[in-house]
Amino acid sequence: MFSFCLLQILTLPSECLNRNRDSSDQATFFQSSTVQFCIFQRSIRQMKRMENVSRSPWISLTTSTIQGLSTIHAYDKRQQYIELFKVLSDTNSNHFLLFNCGTRWLSFWLDFLSATVTLTVALFVVLSPNETINPSLKGLALSYTIQLTGMLQFVVRLSTEVEAKFTSVERLLEYITVCVSEGPRSIKEANIPKSWPQEGSITFKNYSMRYRDNTPIVLNKLNINIKPREKVGIVGRTGSGKSSLGVALFRLAEAAEGTIVIDGMDVNKLGLKDLRSKLSVIPQDPVLFIGTVRYNLDPFNNYKDEQLWQALEKTYMKDTIAKLPEKLESPVVENGENFSVGERQLMCMARALLRNSKIILLDEATASIDSETDSMIQQTIRDAFQHCTVLTIAHRINTVLESDRILVMDQGKAVEFDRPQDLMQRPNSLFASLLAAANHVNT
Structure with a gap:
């Protein structure tokens, strides 16, 4: 002193x-x-x-x-x-x-x-x-x-x-003054059509990304073309860059190089609100807010009760919510602690079903759900999202075997991108080795 x-x-x-x-x-x-x-x-x-x-x-x-x-x-x-x-x-x-x-x-x-x-x-x-x-x-x-x-x-x-x-x-x-802010919420010069995106095609053009300055590249020169209404499974070991693809798609981190094009529009030239409102995500960690079940499913009151119950029925949560004393008006505490992790995950999936976006990202969405419910959810995803482009980051590799194509990530690069049947038949395929390791652990 x-x-x-x-x-x-x-x-x-x-x-x-x-x-x-x-x-x-x-x-x-x-x-x-x-x-x-x-x-x-x-x-x-x-x-x-x-x-x-x-x-x-x-x-x-x-x-x-x-x-x-x-x-x-x-x-x-x-x-x-x-x-x-x-x-x-x-x-x-x-x-x-x-x-x-x-x-x-x-x-x-x-x-x-x-x-x-x-x-x-x-x-x-x-x-x-x-x-x-x-x-x-x-x-x-x-x-x-x-x-x-x-x-x-x-x-x-x-x-x-x-x-x-x-x-x-x-x-x-x-x-x-010091922290770098995100991009603008909306850009008038973008001229986004109301029905965009209509098809749901996604193209990564020489795309690279890092989370902050002076940190390593997490996505390295990706060149990927995802067709409209295609179901793509994304697999890879821990730290390979699977979840970083979702970060890049929603522009939670800006590109270090290259761009992402959705239905012919460069996402770097769009406002963040205009971009993110057109996409849906079912996150790895389910997020519920303080309020009611209705508020967590439809925060802007855009849908009727019948639509809410249909979404809950498709995600096998209708019986659980119907047993609550106040049903859709039942309270949800902070972080949804009055629901189990699996139930929170199913409610997040019901929220995505209501929005009916053309592009859906599932970031290990069934990681907290038992195998029986997982199989039913996979059937729901195939039926409800059949007209959407679905990117599924796999927690269990067996859940993406029915995808149209499999994207295998390794050290931020797309090392394999083909149909699962073709990848399993290739010698020295990284996807085949991951599948064999998963089957060995299960047995």
Whole structure:
């Protein structure tokens, strides 16, 4: 703390440190107070900044611990998280205590300054003759001087604390100016037809992508042509770039090179809202929002109850929702915790069925569903999405054997792209080796 204050003194502007040696003692006292206030302003900002920064990990740990409480108990990691919580809490408390001590330090010096001024005025009032100054004016001056103690401390402390708490605004401004934002939501010059996409053809032209600057390429010069209404299974080992294809299709990350063309339109020239509203995705991690079952299926109230029940029936969730007391108006808690993971996945699939998009992306959509339900869902996908282009990122390779073509990814490249029957008959086929390994694990 002393070294920090010394650093602040050394970096003070010259006008705060220059003193007039020939000035009176009162001027020297006030100049000293000004120097101390300059030190306080710089110090209190840094203390509040450190307190804000140290608070974020503490709150993040608390939130993640509450959400993963069952996992912590299962692995008996309670003591480890308690110790980590104590460390982060102590770190934040240290900075918070420094901030409060700094404000109390200012309060002491303001009280001392006010008491000194009050004493000076009081001595002047007592020692000065009444012929020089009217006694009523002396009382008025003394009254105002006493009020100065509270007013001065209130105004100065309020102004300095507001300045210190504006470090939060400073962080927000940094996020706004430094972080790279997504593309525009809509582009008027794009001239998108209302019925786009009509066919659902997708073409990757020399496409490369990385998630952030100075990070490795995750998709490397892809040249793929997916025909309209074609069912494509995407397979590959972990880290091969399967899910990155979905990221690229929805423009969650911008292209490093090349482009994606959907029904003759370059997606890089479209607004994000115009693009993403025309596509549907059934994610690997099912997402439900706080609200009702109806809100999660149809957030914009575009469909009737009969259509909602039809979508739930196709995904085998009709009986489950019908048994709830309020049916479609039944509440959904945060992250859909009152439904199992499989039920959440089925509701996400029902949501995609309602939108009836021409392009559907299934990112390991049946990973949390048992084999019997999985087979029924696959039949539903074949029936409900027969007029759509379906890209299925496979969790179980056997689920994509009936696809029109199989895309095999490896290290961000498309190494094989052909019918599954042809790939299985090829010697040294990577798809055949993956299928053999999956069958070996199942047996």
